Amino acid sequence: MTGGTIYGVGLGPGDPDLMSVRADRLLRTAKHLAFFRKAGRSGQARRIVNGMLHAQVTEFAMEYPVTTEIPVTDPAYNAALSAFYTQCTDHLRALVAQGQDVVVLCEGDPFFFGSFMHLYTRLKDDIPVEVVPAITGMSGAWTATGQPVTWGDDILTVLMGTLPQDTLADAMSRSDAVVVMKIGRHIEKVKSALKTAGKYDTAWLIEYASMPNQTVQKLADAGDKITPYFSIIVVHGQGRRP
Amino acid sequence: MTGGTIYGVGLGPGDPDLMSVRADRLLRTAKHLAFFRKAGRSGQARRIVNGMLHAQVTEFAMEYPVTTEIPVTDPAYNAALSAFYTQCTDHLRALVAQGQDVVVLCEGDPFFFGSFMHLYTRLKDDIPVEVVPAITGMSGAWTATGQPVTWGDDILTVLMGTLPQDTLADAMSRSDAVVVMKIGRHIEKVKSALKTAGKYDTAWLIEYASMPNQTVQKLADAGDKITPYFSIIVVHGQGRRP
Numbered sequence: 001m002t003g004g005t006i007y008g009v010g011l012g013p014g015d016p017d018l019m020s021v022r023a024d025r026l027l028r029t030a031k032h033l034a035f036f037r038k039a040g041r042s043g044q045a046r047r048i049v050n051g052m053l054h055a056q057v058t059e060f061a062m063e064y065p066v067t068t069e070i071p072v073t074d075p076a077y078n079a080a081l082s083a084f085y086t087q088c089t090d091h092l093r094a095l096v097a098q099g100q101d102v103v104v105l106c107e108g109d110p111f112f113f114g115s116f117m118h119l120y121t122r123l124k125d126d127i128p129v130e131v132v133p134a135i136t137g138m139s140g141a142w143t144a145t146g147q148p149v150t151w152g153d154d155i156l157t158v159l160m161g162t163l164p165q166d167t168l169a170d171a172m173s174r175s176d177a178v179v180v181m182k183i184g185r186h187i188e189k190v191k192s193a194l195k196t197a198g199k200y201d202t203a204w205l206i207e208y209a210s211m212p213n214q215t216v217q218k219l220a221d222a223g224d225k226i227t228p229y230f231s232i233i234v235v236h237g238q239g240r241r242p
Numbered sequence: 243m244t245g246g247t248i249y250g251v252g253l254g255p256g257d258p259d260l261m262s263v264r265a266d267r268l269l270r271t272a273k274h275l276a277f278f279r280k281a282g283r284s285g286q287a288r289r290i291v292n293g294m295l296h297a298q299v300t301e302f303a304m305e306y307p308v309t310t311e312i313p314v315t316d317p318a319y320n321a322a323l324s325a326f327y328t329q330c331t332d333h334l335r336a337l338v339a340q341g342q343d344v345v346v347l348c349e350g351d352p353f354f355f356g357s358f359m360h361l362y363t364r365l366k367d368d369i370p371v372e373v374v375p376a377i378t379g380m381s382g383a384w385t386a387t388g389q390p391v392t393w394g395d396d397i398l399t400v401l402m403g404t405l406p407q408d409t410l411a412d413a414m415s416r417s418d419a420v421v422v423m424k425i426g427r428h429i430e431k432v433k434s435a436l437k438t439a440g441k442y443d444t445a446w447l448i449e450y451a452s453m454p455n456q457t458v459q460k461l462a463d464a465g466d467k468i469t470p471y472f473s474i475i476v477v478h479g480q481g482r483r484p
Contacts, residue, residue, distance in 0.1 A: 012262070013375075017264040018374075018375065020260045021262075024263050072394075109377070111381070111389070111390040111392075112392055113392050117483075124388070133255075133381045133382060134381075135262065139351050139353070139354065139375045140375060143373055147353070148352075148353040148362065148363075150353075150400075151359065152314075152402075154355075154402075155399065155400070155402075155413060156399070156400040157397065157398070158397070158398040159397055160395045160396075162395050171416065174412075210375075240314070241359075242320040242323035242324040
């Protein structure tokens with residue numbers, strides 16, 4: 001019996017119409033599907049593919065053992081996640097050994113942040129893993145603003161809201177265009193860093209880019225409402241243009 | 243008679259299978275197609291859609307009046323390009339006024355560098371323009387290396403090879419992951435900047451990402467061969483991973 005293949009399939013920003021032709025085909029023909037989600041939730045990745053799947057598909061929900069209960073700096077956080085990823089890959093390996101192909105859902109682009117890469121590094125040396133790139137969430141976000149993000153020689157810097165405030169402000173001030181992801185409860189720190197860098201007034205906040213509940217507004221107009229984890233902030237470059 | 247719409251359609255890195263479902267559908271049903279190319283060339287964007295088009299499609303090739311003959315700092319460069327873009331948009335406006343939809347081909351993602359944005363800004367206030375985002379060339383490039391580009395809190399900086407060497411070296415040294423685009427004849431300057439930043443030995447050179455003639459190699463192994471304009475250099479981040 002020949003072994004199967006793991007497909008790490010990028011879903012893009014959320015609109016199924018923005019998936020790649022290859023992702024669309026792999027999803028519609030998948031017999032085994034795996035995806036990450038928080039315990040007790042349906043999961044954003046799984047929701048995106050609603051209505052696209054084969055009726056007999058077998059689903060493997062990989063539920064994170066921790067999210068924010070343990071600080072990422074605590075060794076217990078890494079230990080819990082590492083054990084979790086090993087448990088997930090054991091299951092995937094068993095399916096592949098039985099000759100099954102498995103499609104693993106990845107929000108955004110699989111090699112640009114995200115959890116799939118933790119499975120990938122544990123599997124790639126032993127079994128066939130194919131990665132299908134996708135439109136990034138940030139691309140969905142800047143498209144939603146109706147303005148190009150970079151022109152001419154603009155420098156683009158992509159930052160996580162989890163970084164220290166000084167690091168954020170310094171990187172923002174040295175860049176033309178800026179993207180901030182993983183904002184969530186870091187929103188006030190990110191706002192302060194943007195102010196220090198002189199980019200607060202030109203920053204946009206995009207929530208649920210490309211999805212039916214998409215919102216696009218100037219960050220300064222967003223007020224104090226708490227933004228979900230998958231909000232993205234975009235500051236457009238203003239580089240050379242004829 | 244109702245007017246038409248301009249569709250700025252991102253083609254992604256080059257493999258037609260990596261176009262979005264929406265792009266694929268728009269291309270296969272397009273009656274009017276427009277694309278940029280160098281005079282006397284078939285054009286990379288047009289080549290990507292070979293075999294996908296309707297037999298009766300009308301094609302409008304927009305040929306750049308200058309490329310490297312005039313330095314970008316010379317006002318004559320901007321003047322020539324500005325006149326060119328106006329001429330292109332006049333033609334597109336006339337088609338839209340006749341009720342025709344026009345698909346404009348964009349390599350990579352339309353709002354991430356590229357020429358489409360120069361048409362977009364000239365058209366968007368008067369006529370309907372829809373932008374279809376796409377997988378960026380850089381995403382095709384890092385996927386081709388078989389290694390995730392960013393982990394945890396990594397900072398990613400995207401730089402154009404056309405920037406001054408000091409600017410490049412400074413930005414590279416402050417970032418975890420680095421992407422360099424528009425390399426072409428700037429390759430030696432980019433190499434020097436990577437060496438100053440201590441990132442030369444871990445840099446990868448990807449040519450024609452996702453296309454049949456794709457090459458992936460360590461930059462240090464690429465030797466002195468001249469790289470085409472659409473080569474991309476990737477330095478992977480090495481951030482937190484459980």
